Amino acid sequence: MFKSLRARIDQKYRTIPFPISDPVLPERYTGRPALSPEKCDRCSECVSVCPTGAIALRKKGITIDTARCIFCAECAEICPKDAIVFSREFRMGANEKAGLIENGAERKPISALNKKMLRTFGRSLKFRVVSAGGCNACEADINVLGTIGFDLDRFGISYAASPRHADGLIVTGPISMNMKEAVLKTYEAVPEPKIVIAVGACALSGGIYAGHAETCGGVDAILPVDLYIPGCPPHPMTILNALLELLDRIPRRNG
């Protein structure tokens, strides 16, 4: 007993103060791609090294589709003009696929749920997490939000054991053919109104498994998706921030 009290003191208070202040991320963290299309001279080196076909050369310069990007940073390494740089910005995600395409413009925050939905879910939101054909790293970083460091429950968000007790699904993985039916059944079991959140490149676009006959190529191939969170896997902060933006729980900066 004494030992465990002692341990409680030694192990300290560890919950991060986010969203009041920003977290400390590792120096080499590869966050949101910061593009400078005006620097791009259309050499297409980046396109030739991208494993997921996320980069497009358009009239106005390059774009990166973060639905597909796995943040390997190969493109930034090869770009001779520094037109692609990976910033340390962890805030990413969008309500619609179009919002995931980076073109150098400033990021628009995720739109919060409408008033009626916020009244229902704003203070208490429960998710059933379904993993369907990925590599398990996305689940791991969703799971980690439940630990004391992030303490998701302090925002009223938690993971439910049964879809019948949930307000929505968080889905990871490209939806393997073998999980398709189970995902659909789980979705059906969630009572209305419900929301679906897709986490990770796999869930957004099939990720590196895009085009495999053994998968459906992403969650929106079979379900309506309300929020897309990019990354492979997304940093837990990216997931947490996106959830809080969706619930309108992030204090607005600069008005």
Add this chain to the structure above:
Amino acid sequence: MNKRLTVSLKNGDFCGIREIPSFSGEELSSVISQSAGEGMRIVSFFAVPLPKDGGKLFAVLADDTHGVLYPLASAELKSYPSVTPSCPQAHLFEREIFEQSGIIPEGHPWLKPVRKLMKNDSFYHIDSDEIHEVAVGPVHAGVIEPGHFRFQCSGERVFHMEIALGYQHRGIENALSGTPGLKTIHYMETLAGDTTIGHSTAYSMIIEALRGITPYPRAEAIRAIALEMERIANHIGDLGALAGDIGYLPSKSFCGRLRGDALNMTAEICGNRFGRNLVRPGGVRYDLDRPLSEKLLAKIKDFRNDAVQAAEIMWDVPSVLERFEDTGIVSKETAARIGMVGPSARASGLKRDVRSQFPTGAYRFNHVPIVTYESGDVFARALTREMEINRSIKFIQDLLKNPPTSPLMNDKAKNIAGDSFAAAMVEGWRGEICHTAITDKNGGFARYKVTDPSFHNWFGLACCMKNGAISDFPVCNKSFSLSYCGHDL
């Protein structure tokens, strides 16, 4: 040793495909059974299917005492006498061979699907009014991967448990055939997302063997540091999850946080918590300079103190011990017979560790002593992992203090050898990872085979539940902590 094993390989070595001794189906079967009887293990066993019908079989046997691997092959065949009846460790391999190539292991007692979904009526079933059946999954109550478990119970007591997987199957092995491309390394990094370093290192060893290049010592040191970081992150995380499963919340909370700290240390090296983008054939992509090494040394010191405390307070609590001790026992004999690997095998008293028995890279110079325990229960599996954390920390500290100096990448352009066979093993945190590659005449992959440690160990979980209480399933499952995606591929 069996005289018919004429070619031997070191870990991370290759030979010409035609040098491998080739046998008829009957002979292959008897060589494998005999060798297993003499103490060898099946590290990998798979088919290379022919376009029409049938195919050739390949196996890799390991001699742990001498640190040697023996490749064997068969002639083209459509069926052969199953190895499983005399050598149970072959059972899942043979099911996979049948599923992937249609080659029939005749006399296999349990020829069920491996990754195809199992039909409801093909599960093992005890017909009795006193037996009830419990079916769990694929969608579980926690945030975990999908799998299906069937229990035949009488009250709390489990007579039999059957595991049906395949839900995470996303077709990686198929996609690996042909010339390695831009996606290949990323497939390797996501075979099992929590074992990115383990699998990307095994793949890199294969390519390095086939291209005849050796990574520089500094790159080998960074790989080993990252591999041990991966181990401590997962070990501490699972210790916390075990504590959580039995409701001992202090260790659960502390270890959960500590796991994050370990992942963040990896992210300091390569920017990614899971070690993505670090290991590449020829070396590593990121350096560990002096200031970073010092930063990590400071962090790992704090980590060590907190981790020791977080784990040790558990062992003082009688209610924790009561739940862990004598729960989910796998005896040494069973573990050996079914071919278990990794900390779960070591917890049953088997000395199996690639790092000491088949050392490559930095492990040739810096040793990690093998941890074993005898009791084979949940307690042993937890304690083994706690002890391994300590040894890994020591290993990391030594390397961080004295890292060899050399370039990071050996990217001498050399072609991948054609018509060859390469095998590489890495001791991942769950145990032995084995990759094998067979190249065609142009150096493309005619077959790339991945054996995740979970492939060897899932059956161990089923065995440990026999006659146990169904309410102990969560702790038993967590004590093995197996990969679904690594199994399903």
